[in-house]
Amino acid sequence: DKTEARVVKAAFLPPALAKRLDETCTLADWELLDEAERQTAAENARVLAVNGESVITAEFIAQFPKLELIADFGVGYDGIDVAAAHARGIAVTNTPGVLTDDVADMAMGLLLATSRQIVEAQRFVERGEWAKGGFTWTKKVSGGKLGIAGMGRIGQAIARRASGFDMVISYTDRQPIAGLPYAFAADLKTLASEVDFLIICVNGGEKTRALVDAEILTALGADGILINIARGTVVDETALIAALDAGTIAGAGLDVFEREPEVPAALYGRPNVVVTPHMASATHATRKAMGDLVFDNVAAHFSGEALITPVTPY
Numbered sequence: 001d002k003t004e005a006r007v008v009k010a011a012f013l014p015p016a017l018a019k020r021l022d023e024t025c026t027l028a029d030w031e032l033l034d035e036a037e038r039q040t041a042a043e044n045a046r047v048l049a050v051n052g053e054s055v056i057t058a059e060f061i062a063q064f065p066k067l068e069l070i071a072d073f074g075v076g077y078d079g080i081d082v083a084a085a086h087a088r089g090i091a092v093t094n095t096p097g098v099l100t101d102d103v104a105d106m107a108m109g110l111l112l113a114t115s116r117q118i119v120e121a122q123r124f125v126e127r128g129e130w131a132k133g134g135f136t137w138t139k140k141v142s143g144g145k146l147g148i149a150g151m152g153r154i155g156q157a158i159a160r161r162a163s164g165f166d167m168v169i170s171y172t173d174r175q176p177i178a179g180l181p182y183a184f185a186a187d188l189k190t191l192a193s194e195v196d197f198l199i200i201c202v203n204g205g206e207k208t209r210a211l212v213d214a215e216i217l218t219a220l221g222a223d224g225i226l227i228n229i230a231r232g233t234v235v236d237e238t239a240l241i242a243a244l245d246a247g248t249i250a251g252a253g254l255d256v257f258e259r260e261p262e263v264p265a266a267l268y269g270r271p272n273v274v275v276t277p278h279m280a281s282a283t284h285a286t287r288k289a290m291g292d293l294v295f296d297n298v299a300a301h302f303s304g305e306a307l308i309t310p311v312t313p314y
Protein backbone atom coordinates (compact mmCIF):
# COMPACT_ATOMS: atom_id res chain seq x y z
CA ASP A 1 0.00 0.00 0.00
CA LYS A 2 1.63 3.19 -1.24
CA THR A 3 0.06 5.27 1.50
CA GLU A 4 2.38 3.46 3.94
CA ALA A 5 5.50 4.39 1.98
CA ARG A 6 8.41 5.76 3.96
CA VAL A 7 9.35 8.16 1.16
CA VAL A 8 7.03 10.58 -0.58
CA LYS A 9 8.19 11.94 -3.91
CA ALA A 10 6.81 15.45 -4.35
CA ALA A 11 8.63 16.50 -7.54
CA PHE A 12 10.23 15.11 -10.67
CA LEU A 13 13.05 12.67 -9.95
CA PRO A 14 14.93 10.54 -12.48
CA PRO A 15 12.98 7.28 -12.85
CA ALA A 16 16.04 5.24 -11.86
CA LEU A 17 16.27 7.09 -8.54
CA ALA A 18 12.53 6.77 -7.87
CA LYS A 19 12.78 3.04 -8.61
CA ARG A 20 15.73 2.55 -6.26
CA LEU A 21 13.97 4.44 -3.48
CA ASP A 22 10.82 2.45 -4.04
CA GLU A 23 12.65 -0.90 -3.95
CA THR A 24 14.47 -0.10 -0.72
CA CYS A 25 12.17 2.25 1.20
CA THR A 26 8.84 2.19 -0.68
CA LEU A 27 7.97 5.38 -2.46
CA ALA A 28 4.63 7.10 -2.96
CA ASP A 29 4.26 9.66 -5.74
CA TRP A 30 2.34 12.71 -4.43
CA GLU A 31 1.14 13.50 -7.94
CA LEU A 32 -0.55 10.12 -8.31
CA LEU A 33 -2.41 10.10 -4.98
CA ASP A 34 -5.94 11.37 -4.43
CA GLU A 35 -6.81 13.61 -1.49
CA ALA A 36 -7.56 10.80 0.97
CA GLU A 37 -4.43 8.86 -0.05
CA ARG A 38 -2.35 11.99 0.29
CA GLN A 39 -3.52 12.47 3.83
CA THR A 40 -2.58 8.92 4.83
CA ALA A 41 0.72 9.06 2.94
CA ALA A 42 1.60 12.36 4.60
CA GLU A 43 0.87 10.87 8.01
CA ASN A 44 3.26 7.98 7.39
CA ALA A 45 6.07 9.55 5.37
CA ARG A 46 9.48 10.01 6.98
CA VAL A 47 11.29 11.34 3.94
CA LEU A 48 10.17 13.85 1.33
CA ALA A 49 12.08 13.67 -1.97
CA VAL A 50 12.02 16.94 -3.92
CA ASN A 51 14.18 18.75 -6.49
CA GLY A 52 15.95 22.08 -6.94
CA GLU A 53 12.88 23.70 -8.45
CA SER A 54 10.44 22.50 -5.80
CA VAL A 55 8.46 24.94 -3.68
CA ILE A 56 8.15 23.29 -0.26
CA THR A 57 6.45 25.71 2.11
CA ALA A 58 6.07 25.51 5.88
CA GLU A 59 2.36 24.72 5.31
CA PHE A 60 3.24 21.80 3.06
CA ILE A 61 5.77 20.45 5.57
CA ALA A 62 3.19 20.79 8.35
CA GLN A 63 1.09 18.08 6.68
CA PHE A 64 3.82 15.52 7.45
CA PRO A 65 3.86 14.86 11.22
CA LYS A 66 6.49 12.08 11.08
CA LEU A 67 8.80 13.77 8.60
CA GLU A 68 12.52 13.45 9.39
CA LEU A 69 14.28 14.38 6.15
CA ILE A 70 13.73 16.46 3.02
CA ALA A 71 16.08 15.12 0.33
CA ASP A 72 16.63 17.59 -2.51
CA PHE A 73 17.69 16.35 -5.95
CA GLY A 74 19.60 19.56 -6.67
CA VAL A 75 22.10 21.90 -5.04
CA GLY A 76 19.70 24.84 -4.78
CA TYR A 77 17.21 24.75 -1.93
CA ASP A 78 15.78 28.25 -2.20
CA GLY A 79 12.31 26.78 -2.77
CA ILE A 80 12.40 24.81 0.48
CA ASP A 81 11.51 26.49 3.77
CA VAL A 82 14.63 25.13 5.45
CA ALA A 83 14.05 27.21 8.59
CA ALA A 84 10.60 25.67 9.05
CA ALA A 85 12.05 22.20 8.51
CA HIS A 86 14.94 22.73 10.92
CA ALA A 87 12.58 24.24 13.50
CA ARG A 88 10.84 20.87 13.58
CA GLY A 89 14.10 18.93 13.63
CA ILE A 90 13.65 17.85 10.02
CA ALA A 91 16.99 17.59 8.21
CA VAL A 92 17.48 18.77 4.63
CA THR A 93 20.04 17.35 2.20
CA ASN A 94 21.04 18.58 -1.26
CA THR A 95 23.49 17.55 -3.99
CA PRO A 96 26.46 19.94 -3.86
CA GLY A 97 29.70 19.21 -5.68
CA VAL A 98 28.56 16.55 -8.15
CA LEU A 99 27.01 19.10 -10.53
CA THR A 100 29.61 21.88 -10.21
CA ASP A 101 31.54 20.98 -13.38
CA ASP A 102 28.45 20.73 -15.56
CA VAL A 103 26.99 24.01 -14.41
CA ALA A 104 30.34 25.76 -14.90
CA ASP A 105 30.65 24.17 -18.35
CA MET A 106 27.19 25.44 -19.24
CA ALA A 107 28.07 28.94 -18.06
CA MET A 108 31.07 28.94 -20.39
CA GLY A 109 28.90 27.53 -23.18
CA LEU A 110 26.36 30.30 -22.75
CA LEU A 111 29.13 32.89 -22.51
CA LEU A 112 30.62 31.75 -25.82
CA ALA A 113 27.27 31.12 -27.53
CA THR A 114 25.94 34.54 -26.58
CA SER A 115 29.10 36.55 -27.26
CA ARG A 116 29.90 34.81 -30.55
CA GLN A 117 26.20 34.56 -31.52
CA ILE A 118 26.56 30.85 -32.27
CA VAL A 119 22.82 30.15 -32.16
CA GLU A 120 22.04 33.06 -34.50
CA ALA A 121 24.89 31.92 -36.77
CA GLN A 122 23.24 28.52 -37.09
CA ARG A 123 19.92 30.18 -37.97
CA PHE A 124 21.81 32.27 -40.56
CA VAL A 125 23.26 29.14 -42.16
CA GLU A 126 19.91 27.37 -42.09
CA ARG A 127 18.17 30.35 -43.67
CA GLY A 128 20.64 30.01 -46.57
CA GLU A 129 22.03 33.50 -46.00
CA TRP A 130 25.71 32.59 -46.05
CA ALA A 131 25.84 32.61 -49.84
CA LYS A 132 24.72 36.26 -49.75
CA GLY A 133 27.57 37.32 -47.49
CA GLY A 134 29.42 36.53 -44.31
CA PHE A 135 27.94 36.53 -40.82
CA THR A 136 28.13 39.63 -38.64
CA TRP A 137 31.25 40.16 -36.50
CA THR A 138 30.83 39.32 -32.84
CA LYS A 139 32.25 40.03 -29.39
CA LYS A 140 35.65 38.62 -28.37
CA VAL A 141 35.66 36.51 -25.22
CA SER A 142 39.31 35.55 -24.65
CA GLY A 143 41.17 38.13 -22.60
CA GLY A 144 37.93 39.91 -21.66
CA LYS A 145 36.93 41.14 -18.24
CA LEU A 146 34.71 38.65 -16.43
CA GLY A 147 32.72 39.39 -13.30
CA ILE A 148 31.36 36.54 -11.21
CA ALA A 149 28.53 37.26 -8.79
CA GLY A 150 28.60 34.53 -6.14
CA MET A 151 31.97 32.86 -5.66
CA GLY A 152 30.86 29.49 -4.28
CA ARG A 153 31.82 26.13 -5.74
CA ILE A 154 30.24 26.91 -9.11
CA GLY A 155 31.60 30.47 -9.31
CA GLN A 156 35.09 29.20 -8.58
CA ALA A 157 34.79 26.44 -11.20
CA ILE A 158 33.76 29.06 -13.75
CA ALA A 159 36.74 31.21 -12.76
CA ARG A 160 39.12 28.28 -13.32
CA ARG A 161 37.67 27.70 -16.77
CA ALA A 162 37.75 31.41 -17.63
CA SER A 163 41.41 31.53 -16.59
CA GLY A 164 42.05 29.21 -19.51
CA PHE A 165 40.53 31.88 -21.74
CA ASP A 166 43.00 34.43 -20.29
CA MET A 167 40.08 36.38 -18.87
CA VAL A 168 40.65 39.04 -16.21
CA ILE A 169 38.46 37.80 -13.38
CA SER A 170 36.85 39.71 -10.54
CA TYR A 171 33.99 38.74 -8.27
CA THR A 172 31.63 39.78 -5.55
CA ASP A 173 30.21 37.82 -2.64
CA ARG A 174 29.15 38.58 0.92
CA GLN A 175 32.84 38.89 1.75
CA PRO A 176 36.19 38.27 0.05
CA ILE A 177 37.14 34.60 -0.08
CA ALA A 178 40.60 33.90 1.31
CA GLY A 179 43.16 32.48 -1.05
CA LEU A 180 41.49 33.35 -4.34
CA PRO A 181 43.69 35.07 -6.94
CA TYR A 182 40.87 37.27 -8.24
CA ALA A 183 39.95 40.87 -7.47
CA PHE A 184 37.06 41.37 -5.05
CA ALA A 185 34.42 44.03 -5.76
CA ALA A 186 32.54 45.35 -2.73
CA ASP A 187 29.14 45.22 -4.44
CA LEU A 188 27.40 44.01 -7.57
CA LYS A 189 27.03 47.46 -9.12
CA THR A 190 30.78 48.11 -8.89
CA LEU A 191 31.49 44.67 -10.34
CA ALA A 192 28.99 45.16 -13.19
CA SER A 193 30.47 48.55 -14.10
CA GLU A 194 33.99 47.11 -14.35
CA VAL A 195 33.41 44.05 -16.54
CA ASP A 196 32.43 43.00 -20.09
CA PHE A 197 30.77 39.77 -18.97
CA LEU A 198 28.77 39.18 -15.80
CA ILE A 199 27.93 35.63 -14.71
CA ILE A 200 25.34 35.14 -11.98
CA CYS A 201 26.03 32.21 -9.64
CA VAL A 202 24.42 33.32 -6.37
CA ASN A 203 21.86 31.34 -4.37
CA GLY A 204 18.22 31.98 -5.13
CA GLY A 205 15.68 32.97 -2.50
CA GLU A 206 14.36 36.20 -1.06
CA LYS A 207 17.79 37.70 -0.28
CA THR A 208 18.78 37.72 -3.93
CA ARG A 209 15.41 38.39 -5.56
CA ALA A 210 15.79 40.86 -8.49
CA LEU A 211 19.39 41.53 -7.44
CA VAL A 212 20.09 42.15 -11.12
CA ASP A 213 17.75 45.08 -11.77
CA ALA A 214 17.73 48.02 -14.19
CA GLU A 215 20.51 49.77 -12.27
CA ILE A 216 22.86 46.77 -12.43
CA LEU A 217 22.10 46.28 -16.13
CA THR A 218 22.88 49.94 -16.79
CA ALA A 219 26.15 49.50 -14.90
CA LEU A 220 26.98 46.45 -17.03
CA GLY A 221 26.52 48.69 -20.02
CA ALA A 222 25.93 48.56 -23.77
CA ASP A 223 28.94 46.28 -24.35
CA GLY A 224 28.11 44.00 -21.44
CA ILE A 225 26.85 40.42 -21.60
CA LEU A 226 24.80 38.85 -18.78
CA ILE A 227 24.86 35.11 -18.12
CA ASN A 228 22.54 33.48 -15.56
CA ILE A 229 22.89 29.83 -14.54
CA ALA A 230 21.66 30.40 -10.96
CA ARG A 231 17.97 31.14 -10.47
CA GLY A 232 15.56 33.14 -12.60
CA THR A 233 14.43 35.04 -9.54
CA VAL A 234 17.83 36.75 -9.28
CA VAL A 235 17.26 38.72 -12.50
CA ASP A 236 14.39 41.17 -13.00
CA GLU A 237 13.24 39.74 -16.34
CA THR A 238 11.16 42.80 -17.24
CA ALA A 239 14.16 45.06 -16.68
CA LEU A 240 16.33 42.69 -18.71
CA ILE A 241 13.95 42.73 -21.68
CA ALA A 242 13.78 46.53 -21.47
CA ALA A 243 17.60 46.75 -21.44
CA LEU A 244 17.84 44.42 -24.46
CA ASP A 245 15.21 46.49 -26.30
CA ALA A 246 17.02 49.72 -25.52
CA GLY A 247 20.43 48.24 -26.33
CA THR A 248 21.73 49.24 -22.92
CA ILE A 249 23.26 45.76 -22.59
CA ALA A 250 24.84 43.75 -25.41
CA GLY A 251 23.26 40.37 -24.79
CA ALA A 252 22.15 37.68 -22.38
CA GLY A 253 22.61 33.92 -22.03
CA LEU A 254 20.01 32.40 -19.70
CA ASP A 255 19.46 28.87 -18.42
CA VAL A 256 16.98 29.93 -15.73
CA PHE A 257 13.84 32.07 -15.71
CA GLU A 258 11.45 33.74 -13.31
CA ARG A 259 8.47 31.48 -14.07
CA GLU A 260 9.83 28.21 -15.45
CA PRO A 261 8.98 26.55 -17.73
CA GLU A 262 7.68 29.83 -19.10
CA VAL A 263 10.24 31.81 -21.10
CA PRO A 264 9.02 35.27 -22.15
CA ALA A 265 8.49 35.32 -25.92
CA ALA A 266 10.17 38.74 -25.88
CA LEU A 267 13.45 36.85 -25.45
CA TYR A 268 12.99 34.69 -28.57
CA GLY A 269 14.62 35.23 -31.94
CA ARG A 270 17.15 37.80 -30.78
CA PRO A 271 20.65 37.38 -32.22
CA ASN A 272 22.18 38.43 -28.90
CA VAL A 273 20.11 36.22 -26.60
CA VAL A 274 20.54 32.50 -25.95
CA VAL A 275 17.94 30.68 -23.87
CA THR A 276 18.17 27.10 -22.61
CA PRO A 277 15.69 25.05 -20.54
CA HIS A 278 17.33 24.88 -17.06
CA MET A 279 19.63 22.12 -18.27
CA ALA A 280 22.99 23.05 -16.76
CA SER A 281 23.21 19.95 -14.56
CA ALA A 282 21.42 17.69 -17.02
CA THR A 283 24.10 15.37 -18.36
CA HIS A 284 23.74 11.60 -18.06
CA ALA A 285 26.78 11.34 -15.77
CA THR A 286 25.79 14.16 -13.45
CA ARG A 287 22.12 13.26 -13.14
CA LYS A 288 23.25 9.75 -12.19
CA ALA A 289 25.67 11.16 -9.59
CA MET A 290 22.96 13.48 -8.21
CA GLY A 291 20.53 10.57 -7.95
CA ASP A 292 23.13 8.41 -6.20
CA LEU A 293 23.81 11.19 -3.69
CA VAL A 294 20.09 11.60 -2.94
CA PHE A 295 19.79 7.84 -2.50
CA ASP A 296 22.89 7.63 -0.28
CA ASN A 297 21.59 10.43 1.95
CA VAL A 298 18.23 8.68 2.35
CA ALA A 299 19.95 5.34 2.99
CA ALA A 300 22.27 6.94 5.55
CA HIS A 301 19.26 8.45 7.27
CA PHE A 302 17.38 5.14 7.53
CA SER A 303 20.44 3.29 8.79
CA GLY A 304 21.12 5.91 11.45
CA GLU A 305 24.36 7.10 9.88
CA ALA A 306 25.43 10.72 9.47
CA LEU A 307 23.90 12.45 6.44
CA ILE A 308 26.42 12.94 3.65
CA THR A 309 25.43 16.40 2.48
CA PRO A 310 23.15 18.07 5.01
CA VAL A 311 22.09 21.65 4.33
CA THR A 312 23.05 24.24 6.89
CA PRO A 313 21.08 27.49 6.63
CA TYR A 314 22.68 30.27 4.48
Ligand code: 8YV
Pocket residue numbers: 051052053073074075076077099278281
Ligand atom coordinates in the same frame (compact mmCIF):
# COMPACT_ATOMS: atom_id res chain seq x y z
C1 8YV B 1 17.72 21.13 -10.56
C2 8YV B 1 19.18 22.91 -10.01
O1 8YV B 1 17.75 20.74 -9.26
O2 8YV B 1 20.72 21.82 -8.61
C3 8YV B 1 19.94 22.75 -8.75
O3 8YV B 1 19.78 23.60 -7.88
O4 8YV B 1 18.68 23.92 -10.30
C4 8YV B 1 19.04 21.76 -10.90
O5 8YV B 1 20.10 20.88 -10.85
C5 8YV B 1 17.42 19.97 -11.42
O6 8YV B 1 16.93 20.48 -12.57
C6 8YV B 1 16.39 19.06 -10.81
O7 8YV B 1 15.18 19.66 -10.72
